[in-house]
Amino acid sequence: MSLLKVTNLTKEFGTFTALDRISFEVKSGEVFGFIGPNGAGKSTTIRVLLGILKASKGEVKIFNKDAWDDAVEIHKRIAYVPGDVNLWPNLTGGEVIDLFAKLNGTVNKARRDEFIKRFNLDPTKKCRTYSKGNRQKVALIAAFCSDADFYILDEPTSGLDPLMENIFQECVLDIKRQGKSVLLSSHILSEVEKLCDRVCIIRQGKIIETGSLNELRHLTxxxxxxxxxxxxxxxxxxxxxxxxxxxxxxxxxxxxxxxxxxxxxxxxxxxxxxxxxxxPTLEDLFMRHYEGTEGTGVGGVK
Structure with a gap:
């Protein structure tokens, strides 16, 4: 059963086509990797999924509802973590987590405290004192505390140290075991390889390949x-x-x-x-697709 279905999605900004008739789907209970360099169209796609941008053409359905027309209803069942988190500077991390929990309508203090401990966050500090990694932890804790059915994670481990990346991966596998679905946009290929059931590669606004890692490895x-x-x-x-x-x-x-x-x-x-x-690793696969493409790379993607 498809939880997310994107069909011939096109997004134009004036004469520039950011997304060119892309199609993919995320099934219930799977972790779906969405990879490509910066500028490939990943974040634009996610903004359309979230109802922040309206598609120029095509269709996006989440829970069989239209991503633009039914955005309010859809948001009740999704959790989103961006790659660059901005928080209210005068609130503490704990206050921000509680605020998001109240907005979701579900406050589970035991679950909240468990994730704060797992991510080793001091929730009493003001957000203005947090490093990028700690701001990212606040967003991840808020997301994992929610009782969402679909998690949209856009470069979620940006700024985290390797130990926290491992904690993040454990949390993703936990929610997968609960039958939840995840769209993971990342250029940390080892992360995608560990977590994802299927992978979609996007380049210059077009989908190159979609499939399981085994299906895609014939390319490398x-x-x-x-x-x-x-x-x-x-x-x-x-x-x-x-x-x-x-x-x-x-x-x-x-x-x-x-x-x-x-x-x-x-x-x-x-x-x-x-x-x-x-x-062959996903990194090999990725490099083969982007071989000779000016301004791209892995790890430090432009």
Missing amino acids: RAHMLVQTKQPITGLDELTGIHEIDHKEQGVSFQVDTEQIDLVIRHISQFGIVKLESAP
Whole structure:
């Protein structure tokens, strides 16, 4: 069952097309990764989902309601965390969390205190004294405390240290186990890889690919390191072999996934002593899509 369904969504700003007929859906009980560099259209898409921007063309349905016309009803069942959180400077973190809880109509103090402890936040400090990471914690605690059915998280771990990132990942998996759905927009690819059931890659306002990680890995290559009793010959003549590097510990190379069987058959005749094979990561997949694209990168995406 689809909780979110985006169909041919187009968003134009004058003559500039920010989103060009994009379509995807998020199913009930899944974590859906929405990835791409800054400027690809992720945040614009999320603003349309939240009813902040009106689509130029196409349709966005959340809980089978229109994202623009029924935004008030939809917001009662969603939680949203932006990548850059601004808070009321004269309120304490605890007061902000309580305010959001009251707006949602559900105040569960035990649950609130549990998340404050998990994220190691001092709720008595004024928001103006908080670092970016602590402001992010306030928004995450407020979201996870709510009894939402759909969580929209736009670069939610921006500013968090690695320990807090792990806590965040545990919280996402907890709400997934409760049957809730999550749209996670991120360029931290290891995070997406750990959490997401399916991934959608957006580039320059267009969807490139959507599918599970296994379905998308046909687009990239596995990494292999091989030691053999005899020197390997003829490797560079095989189809689907890339970036061969002869090292002291053996020969390393990349191989197109569909050619692995052929490569194993070839190298086995030289007497395999050691064979290491790492599946392609989401980062590999991402880099292949954006290879040669000016102004993009991973980790420090422009």
